[in-house]
Amino acid sequence: MSEVPAIIRVFAYLSLLTVGGGMAAFPEMKTLTVETHNWLSFDQLVHLYSVGQLAPGPNMMMIVPIGDWAGGPLGAIAALVAFFGPTAGLTYAVGRWWQKLEAWPWRASIQSGLAPVSIGLLLAGCFTMAKGAIFGIDTAAIAVGVLLVLMQTRMNPALLVIAAAIVGIFSFQ
Amino acid sequence: MSDPVTKADPQAAVPAGVVFREFLTIGATSFGGAVPYLRQGLVTRRAWLNEKEFVELLSISQSLPGLNATNMAILVGQKLAGRMGAALAILGMCLPGAIIMFAVGIIYRTYGDHSITSAALKGVAAAAVGLILATVVQLGKKSLVEYADYVFVAITVVMVNKFHQSVLTTLVVVGLLSVLWHRPGRSAAKE
Numbered sequence: 001m002s003e004v005p006a007i008i009r010v011f012a013y014l015s016l017l018t019v020g021g022g023m024a025a026f027p028e029m030k031t032l033t034v035e036t037h038n039w040l041s042f043d044q045l046v047h048l049y050s051v052g053q054l055a056p057g058p059n060m061m062m063i064v065p066i067g068d069w070a071g072g073p074l075g076a077i078a079a080l081v082a083f084f085g086p087t088a089g090l091t092y093a094v095g096r097w098w099q100k101l102e103a104w105p106w107r108a109s110i111q112s113g114l115a116p117v118s119i120g121l122l123l124a125g126c127f128t129m130a131k132g133a134i135f136g137i138d139t140a141a142i143a144v145g146v147l148l149v150l151m152q153t154r155m156n157p158a159l160l161v162i163a164a165a166i167v168g169i170f171s172f173q
Numbered sequence: 174m175s176d177p178v179t180k181a182d183p184q185a186a187v188p189a190g191v192v193f194r195e196f197l198t199i200g201a202t203s204f205g206g207a208v209p210y211l212r213q214g215l216v217t218r219r220a221w222l223n224e225k226e227f228v229e230l231l232s233i234s235q236s237l238p239g240l241n242a243t244n245m246a247i248l249v250g251q252k253l254a255g256r257m258g259a260a261l262a263i264l265g266m267c268l269p270g271a272i273i274m275f276a277v278g279i280i281y282r283t284y285g286d287h288s289i290t291s292a293a294l295k296g297v298a299a300a301a302v303g304l305i306l307a308t309v310v311q312l313g314k315k316s317l318v319e320y321a322d323y324v325f326v327a328i329t330v331v332m333v334n335k336f337h338q339s340v341l342t343t344l345v346v347v348g349l350l351s352v353l354w355h356r357p358g359r360s361a362a363k364e
Binding site: 016018057062092094111116133145157 | 233
């Protein structure tokens, strides 16, 4: 129960960092949930994020089990509301208005200016994640294999994740 | 059209309950990324948006903080059925995945240490890195148009990974520099 206010603070803050995608907030999520609050280990964070890619809907639903582990079912609900509430409110409030600003020259500047930063944040999230996911040539080969298949085909990413799980069972046990 | 749901949204024409059902369906079936399922549901199946409107709303979703899936739910829900539509759309979008991951968290805590599970998880985590890299490459192809853009990507990565600056600081500092670099009028001179 006592963790709920902290859960709300952490996930509401992380919410606003998801520029370009949920992964942008990942380095900060690691700092806050693993190092500051000890709600889970780094390995667990990497695993939850990865398994989350198999669930339907928004791909950051791993925040729900983090909330649950930290503060029980109430913590899970708090994490969900705190993580999606602030950006939902922002999008509701400014989405329409942003659309109307199409002729404003700075709108294009903001969009093309934020694009490289959001790509950089995704990449930074990816590198943070790789520290807990890539341990040698075998895991690197899986990551590169997935990347190449996705570049060459329109295969559903969830199928690739399942394939990697099967490869994992036969290779890493 | 003659009976708008809210004053704020004179275009509203779809009952919020129907919006909820559609987003619940998308939320429960969109395996491997929500965007194709959103297009299929909203443009093809329901014809609530045409392709052009879909692309416009998606572009807004991408430029605002938040995930594409939930931002799209808000924008489309708002367009179709006002405030209630937005609230129910995001709820429908999130509910199935949230319940599944709640259960996954409990299962993981119980069986996560077993040798089969941890071997599978090792494969899954490596694959997830590949997924993110693919997203980075796809976005990069679309949005990185000049050398300076690659420099801003590199500065961002170095600030977060090497100098351990917070994502917020990095976003504000590099974002500001990059927006100023892309200021209005600058590219007109080049083209």
